[in-house]
Amino acid sequence: MNLIKPCFALLIVSLSTNTVATNFGSAQSIQQSTNASSASSQKQIDKVAENSLVLQKEIEQLEEEIKNLQVYQNHLTALIDSQSKEASNIEAQIKEINNTRRGIVPLMYQMISGLKTFIEQDLPIKREARLERIAKLEKTMIRADVSDAEKYRRILEAYQIELEYGVKLGAYQGKITVGENARNVQILHLGRVSLVARSLDGNTAWSWNQPQKQWQLLDHSIKPELDIAFNVAQKQVTPSLLTLPLSQHVTEVK
Structure with a gap:
């Protein structure tokens, strides 16, 4: 009977030891599982934090782009307003040009x-x-x-x-009609005051009569004055005082 008690006690101790060992192993397993879970959770936390930083950076970039777009939009709005005013001005000018x-x-x-x-x-x-x-x-x-x-x-x-034509002295070659005859002549005009012509040989001269709209024969005595006038007009001599017949009638002012 006494032998049985120690054995029973030993059995109890053995069972207790096994139980403790089992519980310790379970605890270690739980601890390891917890550590693994904690590590996994930490990795997820780190990943989420990293993603949050990336998102934060993207948000900041987007906010900066939005600000730039707002500035550009304001610029375009002002530009459109200016173009609208310019278009209105151009349209008004076109109307004015058309009227003009x-x-x-x-x-x-x-x-x-x-x-x-x-x-x-x-x-x-x-x-x-x-x-x-x-x-x-x-x-x-x-x-x-x-x-x-x-x-x-x-x-x-x-x-x-x-x-x-009204202020210059000029000479040129042309044709005049005297009576029913056309003649090749040299013609000289002093403004619109005097218009004369002479034959190509210089021996005959005519003066234009504006009121009568015809050429009239000039006296041969005026030939020297005409020669000087033609030479001046052709820049063969220096200008000087000229005496020429009038083609226009000057009304005396009283």
Whole structure:
């Protein structure tokens, strides 16, 4: 009976030891599992933190881009407003140009018509060339490839040429009609005050009579004065006082 008790006690001790060992092993296993779980969790935490940093950086970049886009949008808005105002100004200018054009085109036709009438009534100084210039202006007016500005410039140029006829001394070779006969002659004009012609041999001279619209024979005694005048016009001698017959009648002012 006494032997049984120690054995029973030993068995209890043995069982207790096994139980402790088993519990310790379980604890170690749990600890290892916990450590592994903690490590895995830490890795996930680190990964989430890293992702959070990346996302934070992307957010900051996006915010910076949004700011830049806002600045650019403001710039475009201001630019569009400016272009709209400029477009309005251009549209107003186009309307004004169209209005001006509607007024300037009739004016140019009137200027050409007036100049043509003046030439037909003026002294016959290079009349053919002057009328030919008018004919070219009339053809130019209906050309689409010539701007209105260029047309106007050419008309003003024609007026300038006509103005110079009235202030210059000039000589040229041309034709005149005396009676029913056409003659090749030398013609000289002193502005629009005097228009004379002489034969190519210089022996016969005529003066234009504007009121009667015809050439009249001049006395031979005026030949020396005419010779001087032609030499001056042709720049063969220095200018001097000239005596020439008048082609225009000057009305005395009382």
